[in-house]
Amino acid sequence: MFENIPPAVITAAIGGLAGFAAGLVSPVFKLVESRFAKADAEQERRRAQIATWRQMLLDIRHQATDDQGNWYMDVSQHTQLHPDYLALRPHLSSEARRKAESEHSGRTLTVGSALGTQLECLNEEINRLELLWGLRR
Numbered sequence: 001m002f003e004n005i006p007p008a009v010i011t012a013a014i015g016g017l018a019g020f021a022a023g024l025v026s027p028v029f030k031l032v033e034s035r036f037a038k039a040d041a042e043q044e045r046r047r048a049q050i051a052t053w054r055q056m057l058l059d060i061r062h063q064a065t066d067d068q069g070n071w072y073m074d075v076s077q078h079t080q081l082h083p084d085y086l087a088l089r090p091h092l093s094s095e096a097r098r099k100a101e102s103e104h105s106g107r108t109l110t111v112g113s114a115l116g117t118q119l120e121c122l123n124e125e126i127n128r129l130e131l132l133w134g135l136r137r
Contacts, residue, residue, distance in 0.1 A: 046133050053126050056084035057119050075118050076103045096125040
């Protein structure tokens with residue numbers, strides 16, 4: 001059947017079909033690659049957000065304590081006005097939000113933590129979000 005067709009024509013036809021098939025499959029690969037790139041970018045954004053929130057805790061603790069580490073102010077108002085807390089607040093559980101925003105609980109120390117009750121509660125919530133977002137196992 002193909003004996004009378006010159007090899008160049010067969011080669012050209014196979015090349016044309018391969019090009020056509022690649023043209024059909026290529027958008028699928030680009031779509032998959034795009035989705036992976038978006039997922040990677042979202043994970044990086046979340047990692048950066050977690051790091052920002054952790055730095056916020058350290059900043060608030062530093063501002064609320066003296067050079068010897070003694071608490072001299074309630075951190076509730078300072079926490080609520082911090083721009084990074086405003087980004088964290090929608091992600092908090094209602095219990096964590098209540099603790100973080102209640103007055104006079106910031107000076108209470110948690111055994112084994114230098115953050116105080118309010119900031120330790122926020123730290124636990126940040127850890128929970130990190131696990132929820134699949135950034136840590």
